[in-house]
Amino acid sequence: MKVAVLSYPVLFQAQGGMQNEVLESIEALKRLGVDAELINPNIRHFTDFDVVHIFSAINGNHRIAEFAKAFGLPVVTSPFIRPHWNHTLGWRARWIDRIVGRLTEWNVRTEFQEISTCLHLSDVLIAHGETERRSIVEAFLIPP
DSSP: OEEEEEOOTTGGGSOSHHHHHHHHHHHHHHHTTOEEEEOOTTTSOGGGOSEEEEEOSOTTTHHHHHHHHHTTOOEEEEOOOOTTOOHHHHHHHHHHHHHHHHHTTTOOOOHHHHHHHHHHHOSEEOOSSHHHHHHHHHHHOOOO
16 A cells, blocks of 8 residues: 655644654554655655545645545545634634635635535544544534
8 A cells, every 4th residue: 555645835844743743654654564655746646646644634735635536545634623623613614614705706715614625525534632533523513
């Protein structure tokens, strides 16, 4: 199995928790015999892989999920949803999203819409703990 690992373009311009998790996940998959690779989508094509794993559901990563699904590939996402996303904020964001959509003839996407698109297109979501799982379920209406 070949896994393409991606995130937003400037992820590795800083070093920290998520960058370490991406690299450690690739190494863990390799130890399990999975051919996992951090790819540059400007050079490598998704169809060279069996699965696309997205780290982070923000910064335009919904487009990665859209393209992977268009090529018929399963998508795994480690979304890194912030804990402030709760039921109330999700309700407000859906309301605001509808207003922005109508005012712009659906030409402007909100952060909520981008995150929601990435989550709903994913075949598997890997929540980083109970708080993130609760945010995914309550704010973005993803079944547990």
